[in-house]
Amino acid sequence: MLKLHDVTKEFRVGAFGGRRVAAVKGVTFEVVPGEVVSLIGESGSGKSTIGRMILGLNPVTSGSITFDGLPVKPGKEYYRRVQGIFQDPFSSFNPVFKADRVFAMIKETYHASVPAPQWAERVEAALRDVRLNPGQVLGKYPHQLSGGQLQRLLIARALLLDIKLLVADEITSMLDASTRIDVLNLLAELKARGLSVLYITHDLSLGNYLAERTVVLRKGGVVEMGPTGSVFGDPLHPYTRELLSAVPRLHEPWDDAVPVETCLYHRKGGSGGLYEATPGHFVACARLETC
Amino acid sequence: MSLQVSELKVYYRTLKGDVRALDGMTFGLRDGEILGLVGESGCGKSTLGKSLIRMDGRMRHVGGTVVLDGRELPIGDDRAMNEVRFREVSLIPQYAMSALNPTRKLRRMITELLRSRGATPDLEELERRMSQVGLPREVLDRYPIELSGGMKQRMVMVISTLLDPSLLIADEVTSALDVSTQKAVARALLGFRESGYVKSMIFVTHDLALTHHIADTIMVMYAGKLAEKAPADVIVKAPRHPYTKLLLDSLPEVGVRYADRRLEGIAGSPPSLLNPPTGCRFRDRCPIAGEQCAEEPPVAELAPDHHVACWKA
Amino acid sequence: MTTLQEVAPREPAGVRREALYFAVRNGKLMAGFGIVLVLLLLGLLGPVLFGGAPNEYGPKPMTPPSAEHWFGTTTFGQDVFLQFVHGLRSTFAVGVIGGGIAAVIGMVVGFVAGYRGGIVDEILNMLTNVILVIPTLAVLLIINAYLGIRSVAVQGLFIGLTQWPWAARAIRAQTFSLRTREFVDLARMSGAGTGRIIAKEIAPNMSSYLFMTFILLFGGAVLIASSLDFIGLGPTEGVSLGLMLQNANQWSALQLGLWWWFVPPGAAITAIVGALYVANVGLDEVFNPKLRET
Numbered sequence: 050m051l052k053l054h055d056v057t058k059e060f061r062v063g064a065f066g067g068r069r070v071a072a073v074k075g076v077t078f079e080v081v082p083g084e085v086v087s088l089i090g091e092s093g094s095g096k097s098t099i100g101r102m103i104l105g106l107n108p109v110t111s112g113s114i115t116f117d118g119l120p121v122k123p124g125k126e127y128y129r130r131v132q133g134i135f136q137d138p139f140s141s142f143n144p145v146f147k148a149d150r151v152f153a154m155i156k157e158t159y160h161a162s163v164p165a166p167q168w169a170e171r172v173e174a175a176l177r178d179v180r181l182n183p184g185q186v187l188g189k190y191p192h193q194l195s196g197g198q199l200q201r202l203l204i205a206r207a208l209l210l211d212i213k214l215l216v217a218d219e220i221t222s223m224l225d226a227s228t229r230i231d232v233l234n235l236l237a238e239l240k241a242r243g244l245s246v247l248y249i250t251h252d253l254s255l256g257n258y259l260a261e262r263t264v265v266l267r268k269g270g271v272v273e274m275g276p277t278g279s280v281f282g283d284p285l286h287p288y289t290r291e292l293l294s295a296v297p298r299l300h301e302p303w304d305d306a307v308p309v310e311t312c313l314y315h316r317k318g319g320s321g322g323l324y325e326a327t328p329g330h331f332v333a334c335a336r337l338e339t340c
Numbered sequence: 341m342s343l344q345v346s347e348l349k350v351y352y353r354t355l356k357g358d359v360r361a362l363d364g365m366t367f368g369l370r371d372g373e374i375l376g377l378v379g380e381s382g383c384g385k386s387t388l389g390k391s392l393i394r395m396d397g398r399m400r401h402v403g404g405t406v407v408l409d410g411r412e413l414p415i416g417d418d419r420a421m422n423e424v425r426f427r428e429v430s431l432i433p434q435y436a437m438s439a440l441n442p443t444r445k446l447r448r449m450i451t452e453l454l455r456s457r458g459a460t461p462d463l464e465e466l467e468r469r470m471s472q473v474g475l476p477r478e479v480l481d482r483y484p485i486e487l488s489g490g491m492k493q494r495m496v497m498v499i500s501t502l503l504d505p506s507l508l509i510a511d512e513v514t515s516a517l518d519v520s521t522q523k524a525v526a527r528a529l530l531g532f533r534e535s536g537y538v539k540s541m542i543f544v545t546h547d548l549a550l551t552h553h554i555a556d557t558i559m560v561m562y563a564g565k566l567a568e569k570a571p572a573d574v575i576v577k578a579p580r581h582p583y584t585k586l587l588l589d590s591l592p593e594v595g596v597r598y599a600d601r602r603l604e605g606i607a608g609s610p611p612s613l614l615n616p617p618t619g620c621r622f623r624d625r626c627p628i629a630g631e632q633c634a635e636e637p638p639v640a641e642l643a644p645d646h647h648v649a650c651w652k653a
Numbered sequence: 654m655t656t657l658q659e660v661a662p663r664e665p666a667g668v669r670r671e672a673l674y675f676a677v678r679n680g681k682l683m684a685g686f687g688i689v690l691v692l693l694l695l696g697l698l699g700p701v702l703f704g705g706a707p708n709e710y711g712p713k714p715m716t717p718p719s720a721e722h723w724f725g726t727t728t729f730g731q732d733v734f735l736q737f738v739h740g741l742r743s744t745f746a747v748g749v750i751g752g753g754i755a756a757v758i759g760m761v762v763g764f765v766a767g768y769r770g771g772i773v774d775e776i777l778n779m780l781t782n783v784i785l786v787i788p789t790l791a792v793l794l795i796i797n798a799y800l801g802i803r804s805v806a807v808q809g810l811f812i813g814l815t816q817w818p819w820a821a822r823a824i825r826a827q828t829f830s831l832r833t834r835e836f837v838d839l840a841r842m843s844g845a846g847t848g849r850i851i852a853k854e855i856a857p858n859m860s861s862y863l864f865m866t867f868i869l870l871f872g873g874a875v876l877i878a879s880s881l882d883f884i885g886l887g888p889t890e891g892v893s894l895g896l897m898l899q900n901a902n903q904w905s906a907l908q909l910g911l912w913w914w915f916v917p918p919g920a921a922i923t924a925i926v927g928a929l930y931v932a933n934v935g936l937d938e939v940f941n942p943k944l945r946e947t
Binding site: 091092195197225226227228229230231233234237251252253254255257258259277278281291292293295296297298299300302303 | 519592594595606
Binding site for chain 3: 101104106123124125128132133135136137140141142143144145146151154155157158159190192203
């Protein structure tokens with residue numbers, strides 16, 4: 050459904066855009082229908098840039114992103130099927146308007162012919178789908194609602210369109226632990242509706258909770274990807290191991306990453322791209338000294 | 341006891357009335373103890389941290405006392421606190437980026453800072469402490485902008501503990517950092533205690549799992565009050581307060597999958613502290629709340645060092 | 654947080670109606686607009702109601718305010734009140750035309766440069782800076798002298814064409830910071846185009862700022878017009894508040910104690926600009942829902 054092929058993004062920086070900095074380097078992966086994929090990376094890994102390129106908010110420098118075989122073309126038709134939600138709920142709403150205006154905007158563009166009472170019913174149904182009480186959130190300004198309520202409003206907004214893919218960029222990182230998990234559960238429920246979710250996060254435990262497949266990014270490139278169970282259960286790349294060992298766990302002490310003795314990739318004599326270690330589990334060259 | 345806080349009340353002045361951000365907190369901190377302070381946003385944990393070192397203009401000390409090493413801190417008096425700050429109580433702010441003056445090289449900035457506190461800069465000691473947190477001495481001749489986020493955070497840590505304060509307050513120091521840097525910063529904090537640069541520490545965070553790795557004791561706050569305080573392992577393995585239990589249950593961990601075990605959040609949201617409800621403040625969200633909870637539960641020591649404010653615990 | 658439920662109308666036209674609801678209940682806004690409206694009506698209706706030529710010399714020079722001459726007379730026996738109402742009219746005209754043109758150009762350039770960024774921004778920014786460093790008054794002098802412009806409208810036009818750059822810069826900077834906010838991305842993902850995003854997402858966030866810009870441009874236009882009037886490049890046949898002030902100054906009204914000559918025009922200029930400023934503060938409270946509650 051969504052395919053990224055050798056996607057690269059360069060930003061121009063400095064005076065007159067003289068210098069170029071690559072934020073994303075040759076990223077290739079795929080999201081199939083009804084799948085939750087988590088894109089994991091630390092700051093500067095290019096994960097948000099990838100999300101924005103998929104949403105057509107930033108153009109691709111080279112490579113291609115296709116959705117159902119067609120290149121990303123920002124516009125009414127594309128956004129009917131692909132939507133995004135971002136990190137800061139308070140910045141996602143225009144502070145001078147009421148929060149429910151996000152629904153009115155959708156109606157204007159996509160459902161102009163739906164009569165008002167029927168539309169109101171649909172909105173309320175969508176709100177109930179995201180466990181919001183319509184009476185508590187409609188007619189309020191963004192600053193009168195909590196971060197969790199605002200993020201749910203945005204999920205409801207996406208539900209009012211017939212979307213196939215939701216790009217969720219760090220949507221829980223500004224929420225409290227007690228409400229964060231409920232928003233994550235909602236994302237997981239979208240899957241039951243046949244939707245795909247690209248969940249972008251820096252938090253490995255959240256990515257692990259939700260996703261079937263995991264893509265680990267480092268400095269703009271993919272270092273490891275595969276089924277979540279095998280990426281987290283049997284990490285092959287030293288970077289993935291380091292990340293995993295740094296995650297604080299409740300019942301286990303912090304330990305140092307198990308070093309990687311053999312570089313799988315080089316042993317097989319490949320070059321460039323990713324090596325398929327086990328079916329579906331890809332890993333980049335570990336750049337060991339002995340390679 | 342290095343620090344003894346009794347019945348501390350700090351309110352925020354707003355146009356609509358007082359927000360009771362801290363409403364009668366009592367706890368103690370032993371020499372060499374690291375206290376992890378956790379809770380949701382708006383529970384008063386940052387207010388507590390700020391109250392112990394510097395109240396901002398909207399904060400008002402309403403009641404209660406703070407005694408550090410046998411001496412009462414004049415927390416409501418900004419001027420009088422100046423003597424104590426940095427020497428007795430020090431703070432690592434959340435945003436190291438804005439804590440460093442961008443127009444000064446670090447060496448000059450640190451020298452000026454120490455002079456303003458009437459202390460003679462000991463460069464050797466400074467460099468020794470920097471190397472302990474993995475910062476090369478060359479860093480001193482750089483501008484703050486040339487440092488990465490983690491380096492800046494560690495630099496600020498070294499600076500704020502240079503005068504060996506008795507109490508160090510670390511306010512959300514790791515929340516803006518990546519997991520790998522977070523680990524390094526957390527270990528550096530532990531190292532500070534080992535080396536005796538700080539006697540005791542309050543580590544304010546929203547991340548329960550991280551606190552568990554650093555703190556000896558964890559204090560859970562809810563709506564301006566103490567909910568539960570116990571040794572870190574006890575909080576994690578045998579919590580007594582329903583809020584702590586629910587909070588722990590809502591934490592996803594590596595290995596927990598939605599498909600296998602569905603976690604639940606805590607329904608509802610914390611009460612407004614403008615006019616907080618009477619009785620137990622967690623009552624509305626509590627699954628086991630009963631009639632008794634209409635009365636405010638006292639903080640009881642259920643086991644040695646295990647304090648809980650709940651009728652049902 | 655207190656709720657605003659009692660004032661939340663559920664109709665679709667809610668936003669506009671609600672702004673009006675708060676507008677009529679805002680003292681600052683009403684007072685500010687009230688003063689401007691009174692002066693504007695005086696300028697519009699005064700010349701019609703009180704006939705006569707404002708610059709005509711009269712028989713009684715230098716008389717203090719009386720029943721016959723409400724604001725007294727000048728050294729030449731001209732009726733100050735008559736000059737005042739005529740002057741108000743042309744002052745409002747030059748302010749509205751000059752300030753309006755400058756505001757429109759400034760907004761278009763500022764919004765487009767700030768929102769599009771990149772090469773569009775660089776070109777527009779260069780243009781803005783070029784106009785900004787041109788000595789405006791000198792150019793106005795040359796143009797006025799060379800073309801011999803003598804009407805209030807053309808004077809306003811020239812003022813408008815030269816005064817927009819700083820407004821453009823300020824609006825560009827504001828737009829720049831707003832366009833990175835995620836609600837702009839969300840509007841794009843709701844199928845809104847550039848024009849609609851600027852008009853319906855970005856501009857409402859700075860409505861009071863835009864109004865402030867207009868007020869300052871309006872005041873600036875009034876002041877520049879009076880400077881031009883002073884050196885004889887204003888509308889020769891007309892009269893304006895600036896012209897009155899300069900005349901009073903020229904004929905030593907202050908030294909001669911003819912306070913009624915310069916106080917009304919000076920007070921009127923101050924009152925117009927000041928009242929608009931107060932209204933602007935009120936407008937901020939109307940448009941920013943967060944400020945309403947406090």
